[in-house]
Amino acid sequence: MTANDRSTGMPAEQASRQDLLLAIERLQVTLPPRRRGEARRTVIHDVSMQIAPGESLGVVGESGSGKSMTTRAVMRLLPQGASMTGRLDFDGQDVMGMSRRELSAYRGSQVGMIYQDPRAHTNPLRTLGDFLIEGVTLSGQMRRTEAEELACDLLRQVGVGDAGHRIRQYPHQLSGGLLQRVMIVMALMPSPRLVLADEPTTALDVTIQSEVMAILGEQIRERQCGLMFITHDLDLAAAVTDSLAVMYAGVVVETGPSDNLYSSPRHPYTAGLLASRPHSERVERPTAIPGRPLSAFEAGPGCVFASRCPFATQQCHEQRPALREVDGRNVACHRVEEFGADLTYQFKEAQ
């Protein structure tokens, strides 16, 4: 087994990796070229993040940042022709080296997935009951009656009344908020150790979002389950997760404890994101980041954020900074030591 090989003669720092639920290290993903003669497209340059058992990690980024691609890499559900380098360990097991059989057990019982649009991920011609029990019965984890009982039980826990009636209904008979709760139940059916939630509340109204997040949080805490929460909403992520990873153009630019990172960002992009949100408590002109978010394959050789960063120097444009530890978190910025504690303010001043 890979895990055993690695436990012998490993550096002390890496030994702690054994205790992690999910460890992604220097992940890079490239896709085949769109046209002949073109180069392969990089969609993830350099992603490192970790989730301890029972920990919730928020992955925050704008479009093209590679946050969804990261979840697909974790599930090994990348588009055809994609290639992946780096390390991806789940519970000490090398995910990239898994056989088909191992992979199917891993996807089927270890990791649950919740998507943004529940309607696109349910079959309109099949009842919710069929949808909920299919995975666990096909993989032989449960018998049908047992699975149905569990499904009803879980539906009641997430606040869906009359579960026995609901499992005979079809997706179109439920509202978006209700259907998203069914998706949460779907993800929890096999008692996974990690749940990946990709923008699970983005399509929902704010009051429903609050409710769905509360339910998701409850269930995750009760089960001591790890959570990877993908979102574009830094405020929401900071409020509901233990730690955060901020992504831009296929690179993790900053990771750290949520409170800490939110109240005093150390990477200019994190500070820029915070400065550009409209203020909910007073009228204050938001500070926009000039330009548009770049996709990973558009990034030059230097720092991926250099083209929009007010603090960028020659070095930033030429040399890509790696994540390094600063103040109890990891930041990928050449100039991080020069910035003061209130980088958000400095960012606003610099614009």
Add this chain to the structure above:
Amino acid sequence: MTTEAESPHLLSVRDLGKTFRLPGGRDLVAVDAVSFDLNAGESLGIVGESGSGKTTTARIIAGLESATAGSIDFGGRTLGGSGRSRSSAREIQMVFQDPFGSLDPRQRIAAGIEELLGLHFRFSKSARRARVTELLEEVGLGAQHADELPRNLSGGQRQRVAIARALALEPELLILDEAVSALDVSVQAQILNLLIDIRERTEIAYLFVSHDLAVVRQVCERSIVMNHGRIVEAGATADILDRPTNAYTRQLVDAIPRPGWRPKRRLNAAG
């Protein structure tokens, strides 16, 4: 306010109602007895969740939908439901959430704006061209974007084009339906600032439909909150957000994620 009552409102909506007939003969009341006024140059927010009737209200005012009850006065005239004259169509413009869906995929940006200008104004060809350049500049686009197709522009740029097209017709009222909702945060701030700047430069009034209270706070002095087709609260935006008097408004305000916020679960889940 009493002093302003003497000057006639730009827009007066009275007891507006819209009932959709559903298949099977049931009625769905989307908008129910909605009344409000909007002064020239003012910015009014319509806030609510999906199904609140905020978009239907906006679409009726824009002439894209006809009301089943009530009346709309605009600039001293009463507007018919649909089939409006070209001039009243010009005076009220609308910007939608998804600019990709509202631009012709095969028409270049400048050509599209020129066509609009030709339809509504008597401009010489060279004057039209000059006006297009001016409009693109006004929304932060350059000459290099003039001959692009919509698909070659980013989401933020496309929304700038949609705003330029609306401004081209020199409207008195601009209806913005979730106009910044689909944009990335860093780009949303740019478009928000653009909208704030346009109001400072011009006399255009905004009817700003949004589910995002923080965005509404930045753009609108006054707001109305809608729920199930009815107005549940109206007043100064700051008052509504800081001291909501209606239970539903309070729920909306409490649901905004912010530092120290904890998501809340209602006691009973409804269908």
